[in-house]
Amino acid sequence: MSDHLVEAIGLSYAYPDGTTALDGASFRVAPGESVAIVGGNGAGKSTLLLMMAGLLEANAGEVRIGDVSVTPGSRDLVRRTIGFVFQDADDQLFMPTVQEDVAFGPLNLGVSAEEAASLAATALDVVGASHLADRPPYHLSGGEKRAVALAGVIAMGPNVLLLDEPTAGLDPAARRRLIKLLQAFEHTRIVATHDLDLVLDVCTRVLVMEGGRIVADGAPDAVFRDEPLLARCHLEAPLRWQG
Amino acid sequence: MHMADALLSPAVGGVMWVASAATLAVCARKVSARSEDRLVPLMGVLGAFVFAAQMINFAIPGTGSSGHLGGGLLLAILLGPSAAFLVIASVLTVQALFFADGGLLALGANLFNMGVLPCFVAYPLLYRPLAPAGSSRARVGFAAVVAAVGALLLGATGVVLQTVASGISSLPSGPFLALMLPIHLAIGLAEGLATAALVLFLAKARPDLVASPVPVRRRSLAGLAVAAALVAGVLSWFASPRPDGLEWSIAHAAGTAELKAPESGVHGSLALVQATTALLPDYDMPAAKVALEEESPWPEVNAGKSFAGLVGALATLALVVAAGFALGRRR
Amino acid sequence: MSRLESALADLRLADTLASRDTALSRLDPRAKIVTTIAFLFAVVSYERHTVVALLPFLLYPVALASMGEVPWRWLARKLALAAPFAVLMGIANPVLDRTPMEVSQGVTMAGGWISFGSILLRFALTVTAALAVVAGTGMHALCAGLAALGTPRVFTAQLLFLWRYTFVLGGEGARMATAREARGGRGSPTLAVYGSLAGHLLLRAFERAERIYRAMLARGFDGEIRSVRTLRWSPRDTVFVAGWVAFFIAARAVYLPLVLGRLLTGFGG
Structure with missing residues (x-):
């Protein structure tokens, strides 16, 4: 299902007020890989995700999906290839009913109403929300x-x-269900989170961000042992390793 | 200052509906033509904000009372008049539907009084000229207060005109206005202060959001002025053949006694306005009287008929209640 | 602030009422909208001293409430909450209009009292009918109906967005006010505090709108909101509209209570 290489090349971004959000972030994610992006508040995780989805334009650098560069011109392809789950579900769910909301995206891709309804039903079934x-x-x-x-x-x-922060605000049972779901997916997954235990369960690789740069890249088991790095990035070792 | 269905005649309600629906259609076209997709969620969320903010009261300085935001002017400042009208219209619609604020027939009148007037009269004619781009904070605050007061006074006048033109309430226009204007002056001051506080807060926190007011074209202003004049004309045309003003002959008026012993303050001026209205020539009187008698459900008072009417009224009520129960059982 | 919270609770309740499967909710929203507009015009078309002739029209809100299984207490409470304005506007009538009118054998009343009664009755009729329709239809179906009847899409989309985010933003506002009270804030805030409180809420509204917009773009939003919802007009809807409109016309043309009264008392005429 996943056959696209996702690539960030020297991404930089500063907010209109001059604050630097990204400062030359580069990495590459292989098809089907599950990668976590961790870092303290303001490290640039959300900005990075927005850019990869083509929702924010970089001041410098480029995002590539396969051999296509993410630009306003390639929006159609990007939105078929990349799915973005936002941190606050209230921002995303705006249609009158769950069914209509889930069918909103497929309808925008130009499928018929019947087909959209059936895609919505399938998707709701996958997440156990029929x-x-x-x-x-x-x-x-x-x-x-x-x-x-x-x-x-x-x-x-x-x-x-x-x-973006998929487990934020969930109770433990809901969090567990979500983790199971994410483990079962075969999509390429890029997860920005503070939940390092989630990373251990779902991701095979972790990128650590600090000050808009990627300061570590490796297997979660190895990266999370680096106590000085975690402290510098306002992080703590996963809870299951503590005590 | 919501108008209610109960006080509207179908003619006035219909005229106001047509006026507001036409404005709505024009605004919808303009907003669609702006093709700013981001306006869609922004308008929705700002509507939700106005809805919530209307229920947060604040203490009005120097008085013991509290006020709250209406929102029409604030929206016009933030979104420009067309988008603002759509937003305030949606808020008023939800209030009419779910809180029975005003009612559905009166919605047209309410959209006009609380939407068209602040967005298309007070904003372009008062706020913009007083606070052009780059104005100082004090100036912006002053302009917001003046425009809000203007909008509320216009709206109150609208309520009076629509009520009097409908002729369901016996309130004559003069004293009614004398009652409504001071109240809405106070409400307008509160609205202005709240609007100013919010615009100034936003200008400080996110200057980018209030930096670019939408330009208002002179041509659309002229069109609006014509439309407003037309509505006023149609309303007064409905108003004149009504018996209201006529019943206000001096013999019947409650205000005569007060005129003889003039008081100071609202009471005194009320009586004075009453007298003025009452003295207007009543040339329409005979025709109106006839019309009244013809329309009356008691065409000629006759003992048998009245008794039958009374019994019939009670029987109708009983039938309706019985039908209600029967319908309730059926499911 | 309890005002905001209770308003939200009220909206939620109306939404819950509308989500039930009732004889009223099964009707096409267009049928309910058209019939209710006809009803409103019929009611307000009467002369100002009309009381008795309006009584048959009570059947419509009563039938709606029954069909929609709308709780009477809820209707009554909403009616009472909205009543002060109508009372305020009507109460001057008895003072201003003292033309005597004979109501019954030898009993005369000031015309003002009669027209005041008429205002209250009109008010009860129009408000209960509208509320019952809303409680038996719901905002979403109502918007779909309005759109199908030609309301500009921008406006129906606006209504839906307003509806959706009132719950989100209203909740935020309520929490901010609760936080203020928890730290000892009493009564209405001063203008300065209000400016900051409502200002922050406004700021959050802007930020929320920006995030929603991005989320919409991410799912392919191109300016038009599409939905899989479809309306189906059934023969039942035709019967509903035709039946009621016929009743309104009959009630408007024939003075039903008088006819009924004559039948019952034997007075001819």
Whole structure:
């Protein structure tokens, strides 16, 4: 399912007020790989994800998906290839009912209403939320919202999933269900998170960011043993390793 | 200052509906033509903000009372008049639907009074000239207060005109205005202060958001002025043949006693305005009287008929209640 | 602040009521919108001293509430909450309009009292009908109906966005106010505090809008909001519209209570 190499080449970005968010970030993610991006608040994780989805334009550098550069001109291809699950599901779920929301993306890709409805049903089934189809999104719990937001993205059939803080605000049971789901996916996964235990469960590789740069890149087991690095980046070893 | 269905005649309600629906259609076209996709969620969320902010009260300086935001002017400042009208219209619609604020027939009148007037009169004619781009904070605050007061006074006048033109309430325009204007002056001051506080807060926190006001074209202003004049004209045309003003002959008016013993303050001026209205020539009177008698559900008072009417009224009520129960059972 | 919270709870309740499967909610929203507009025009078309002739129209809100299984207490409470304005506007009538009118054998009343009663009755009729329709339809179906009846898409989309984010932003506002109270804030805030409180809420609104926009773009938003929702007009809807409109016309043309009264009392005429 995943056959696209995702590549960031020297990405830099500064906010309009001059604050540097990214300072020459480069990395490469192989098809089907599950990569975590960790770092303290303001390290540039969210900015990086937005850029990879073509939602923010870099001041310098480039994002490539396969052999296509992500630019406003390649928006169509990007949105078919990359699925973005936002941190706050309330930002993503805006349609009147869960079913309509999940079908929103497929409809924008130009499929027929029937096909969109069937894609939505399949996606809801994958995340175990079929029973929520007719509910309005604001009547859902945090975990349910997250699952539905995820369904809305996978209904578009992306090859690459970008997830921003997927476990933030979830209760332990909902978090566990989400982790199981992410483990089962065969998509290329890029997860920005503070939840290092999630990284151990879901990712085979971790990028550590500090000050808009990537300061470490390796297997989670190895990177999370580097106590001075974690301390410098406002991180702590995974909870299951503590005590 | 929501108008209510109960006070509107279908003619006035219909005219206001047409006026507001036409404005809505024009605004919808303009906003679509702006083809700024990002406006879609922004308008929605700002509508939600206005809805929430209307329910947060603040203490009005120097008085014991509290006020809250209306939002029409603030939205016009943030989004430009067309998008602002769509947003405030959506807020008023939800309030009419879910809180029975005003009612559905009165929605047209309410959209006009609280949407068209602040967005298309107060904003371009008061706020913009007083606070052109690059104005000082004090100037922006002053302009917001003046424009808000202007919008509220216009809106109150609208309510009075629509009520009087409908002729359901017996309130005559003069005293009604004398009552409504001071109240809405106060409400307008509160609205202006809240609007100014928010615009100034935003200008400090995110100057990029308030930096680029949408230009208002003179041509559309002229069109609006014509439309407003037209609406006013149509309303007053409905108003004139109504018996209201006529019933205000001196013999019947409640205000005569007060005129003889003039008081100071609102009461005194109220009586004075009453007297003025009452003295207007009543040349329409005979025709109006006839119309009234013809339309009356008691065409000629007749003992048998009235008794039958009373019994019939009670029986109708009983039937309706019974039907309600029957319908309730059926499912 | 409890005002904001109770308003949100109220909206949520209306939404829950509308999500149930009832005889009313199964009707096409267009049928309900068209019929209710006809009802409103019929009711307000009466002369200002009309009371008794309006009574048959009570059947419509009563039937709607029954079909939609709308709780009477809820209707009554909403009616009471919205009533002060109508009372305020009508209460002057008895003072200003003292033309005597004979109501029954030898009983005369000031015309103002009668027109005041008429205002209250009109108010009860129009408000309960609208509320019952809303509680038996829901915002989403209502918007779909409005769109199908030709309301500009920009506006129906706006209504849906407003509806959706009122719950989110209203919740944020309520939490901010609770936080203020938890730290000892009493009564209404001063203008300066208000400016900052509501200002932060406004700022969050802007930021939220930007995030929603990005999330929409990420799922291929191109300016048009598409939906898989479709409306189906069934014969039941035709019967509903035709039946009620016929009743309104009949009630407007024939003074039903008088006819009924004559039948019951035997007074001819």
